[in-house]
Amino acid sequence: MLNYTKTERREGNLISWRLVHADKKDELIGEIEFLLISDEIWLNNIGIEEEYRRLKIATSEIKLAVKKFTKLMISKSEKGEHKRNNIIGDRRYIDSEEGLLFINSMIEQGILKKEWIKDAF
Numbered sequence: 001m002l003n004y005t006k007t008e009r010r011e012g013n014l015i016s017w018r019l020v021h022a023d024k025k026d027e028l029i030g031e032i033e034f035l036l037i038s039d040e041i042w043l044n045n046i047g048i049e050e051e052y053r054r055l056k057i058a059t060s061e062i063k064l065a066v067k068k069f070t071k072l073m074i075s076k077s078e079k080g081e082h083k084r085n086n087i088i089g090d091r092r093y094i095d096s097e098e099g100l101l102f103i104n105s106m107i108e109q110g111i112l113k114k115e116w117i118k119d120a121f
Contacts, residue, residue: 002055004029013037014044017061032061034069041069046099058102063111074103074117 003022008015015034021027030048034041043065046058066072106112 002029002052002057004057006061015041019048019057019061029057032058032065034065034072040073041065041071042073042075046102059106059109059111062106066111071116072112074112076117076119 004019005022007018007020009018010016013036015036017032019029019031021029028049029052030046032046033044035044036042043062046062048058062072103112103117107114107117
């Protein structure tokens with residue numbers, strides 16, 4: 001398993017986890033973002049660098065997020081709808097087939113719950 005470190009940063013309602021290779025300190029593995037809106041934590045973005053995909057890093061981090069936040073909301077809103085709420089950095093939409101497959105896999109594994117998926121706007 002890949003060894004990496006995680007740094008949490010909070011800025012306004014944005015929470016981001018920056019993942020960096022433990023042996024190559026300046027090599028970014030990925031970043032996962034969450035938004036706190038109306039007392040709910042929403043998955044805002046998952047970005048894992050291409051060479052580190054398929055290593056279960058995102059799955060592991062989502063498991064940790066659910067453990068930390070108890071519930072992790074997922075938006076089924078379409079790209080573009082997020083611009084209506086004027087929250088800077090809001091990316092609560094699934095914009096790829098790969099992202100949709102990942103979310104469905106998380107539900108099938110029991111990590112995420114179907115009732116946590118709803119329109120964000």
